[in-house]
Amino acid sequence: MAVRDPEMLNGGPDGLRGSSNGPGNGLSYVNGNGPLAHRLKPDRRTGRKQSSPMAPDFMVSAPGKVIVFGEHSVVHGKAAIAAAISLRSYLHVTTLSKSKRTVSLRFPDIDLVHTWNIDDLPWDVFQQPSKKKSYYSLVTQLDPDLVAALQPHIAVVSPEQPDEIRKVHRNSASAFLYLFLSLGSPSFPGCLYTLRSTIPISAGLGSSASISVCLSAALLIQLRTLSGPHPDQPLEEARLQIERINRWAFVSEMCIHGNTSGVDNTVSTQGKAVVFQRTDYSKPPLVRPLWDFPELPLLLVDTKQPKSTAHEVSKVAKLKETHPELVASILDAMDKVTIAAAEAIADDDFDDKEEDSLRRVGELMTINHGLLVSLGVSHPRLERIRELVDHEGIGWTKLTGAGGGGCSITLMRPDVPKEKLRKLDQQLEDENYQIFETTLGGDGVGVLWPAVLKNGTDDEHGGVEIDLEKFLNAEGTKGVERLVGVHGGGGEGEGWKFWRAESS
Structure with a gap:
């Protein structure tokens, strides 16, 4: 499979376009060959095609990070090594019926819950030809007009909370909405985005970057602009997908932190480790992936x-x-x-x-x-x-x-x-x-599509469905790991797939 030019994707690579079961599985219902094809055939009485079924619930996960070498010296232009850790954030995505025109962000770990009406969001500003971005765009700074357009929709988040908590909630909402409006469109389906994290917050372990990577990957998956991940995916293509996710995760990080180096989201997206160095703060940092870490x-x-x-x-x-x-x-x-x-x-x-x-x-x-x-x-x-x-x-x-x-x-x-x-x-x-x-030094961003953990049998329909109720009711970080953990024991994590770009 050759690397695809981003401008020629026109709706997404074959790995995701029209796939009833998600990334890279080859079960396309668009061409009428897949298990759901009968739902899209013309109704004999009307001659019209029936509507596409709702996408299944799916999950995205991304790791935290630690600085292994070079703290503080990196601030003064020296090299540092940052590596992924197996503590991770998990994002559960539920697509609503067409009649539901709302989008909700729910992050129970920090008591954040908010719902917006999709039709009330400032699409007119984000959709302007001079403002509109593509999924493959490189965004290195936030657009002040877009930031300003979001403010009324961020100001209504957690109004009763203390200032310190409200700031965290509104930073999270800002990052989510900036990505949602930049990548989406007014016809985007209503969705529930629910986050759980096993990474300690405000401990220097890249928890916000992990969440940013999850949001970026989920939206790009919904847009069907990612191929894979699958075992036979060429390294060049996997790295293209990783870079695409990383670019938008960086945008999210800018919404949360303002000026940010980009090292946290880079490590969280690709996994493994990087050598990072910034000798000139007016230029992008030098980042060398350590794919074989x-x-x-x-x-x-x-x-x-x-x-x-x-x-x-x-x-x-x-x-x-x-x-x-x-x-x-x-x-x-x-x-x-x-x-x-x-x-x-x-x-x-x-x-x-x-x-x-x-x-x-x-x-x-x-x-x-x-x-x-x-x-x-x-x-x-x-x-x-x-x-x-x-x-x-x-x-x-x-x-x-x-x-x-x-x-x-x-x-x-x-x-x-x-x-x-x-x-x-x-x-x-x-x-x-x-x-x-x-x-x-473990895996970077991963996908569980649909949100079903395999039970180790050959039955393609076997496994445990991770619905929203189970995900929300998982008790603490250990409960989340037991339910959906990428590194769960006894085959519990079977079903997760990762974009792997290492050379071996």
Whole structure:
């Protein structure tokens, strides 16, 4: 299958156009060959074709991310490595009947629920020839006229909530509506978009980017502008689809954060890891995908200590002003650590199951943390995690993100005795830490179409349907993982498909 020129798609690639069962399955009801073809044949009494059935419920999922190497030095033009983690956001999409002319955004994790009348939205502004964007457009800044047109429809969101919560809700609504009106049209069907996330919010783990990727992918799927994902999809085509999703996820991120680097949504879309560097803030950053980045065992610990990224970045900047040569040498050392880590992982001799290989990377993580400590951005609760992990000999630990609180990551040694892990878990829990056993460098955006998890049988209709009620009633992050988790055990996650662009 050749890579398709975006301008020649005219309604979407074959993998999604008219598909009754979703991406890349080849069951087309448009040509009259699929299982639903009888519903579209002309009515013998009227001679008119019956209307197309509603699309099935489907789901999209995207991962969070951590900075593995290069925090703070990346602000000063050095390289950093960011990688996907297996904690994810999940978006459930329900298409309503034609008579329902509403679109709803529901995010129970932050108590956000709002419904808009589709016909009342400012389509006239978004549909102007000078404003209208295509699904393959590259949007690098928000249009102030479009932002202004959305304000009356955002101002009505969560009016009774406190200012801090209302701001979060309205940022989410702004991102959703900007994408919905940019990609959709006044004839777009009524829908329910329901979000659940297993990623801690405001912990520097890319939760907003994960949600942005989910929204972008879902809307592009509904527009039938994505092919795949399927096992035989050429790498070039998969990467084209990934880039398309990523472009619109970046737009969503701009709605939420204003000026944003784009690294979070890039990692969340493609998975694996990237080397990221920005030497000139007037130009786009340099992003080099690490398509062959292995999945590595990771212990992620949330200190539950509030932190301010702006404060920590400012602290380092002031230290650099006071001690320019010394801080410059620290930042240069961090850059060398990042480059050494990328080279170690790319080495043909690297084996993610061998302790010697993991030790090379782990020792670089330890060095990176020490350099961050010398910049004054650690915190006693972060150092306590390192103390406990080192005492049990479980792995190599460093802070991730801006520091001053937030989270730590530990690259796990292979074959750590379970009793040691249980002891560490209990110690951390007793001291009010939150623990996540996850993996580093996994899949990016994925699709479950229709929203049915397979049960491991050969019956194509077998499996468990994930309806909206089940999704909403899943209790907490563990409940969501058990119900729809991409990495669920016992075949629970079977049915999810991913755009994979790695070379092997």
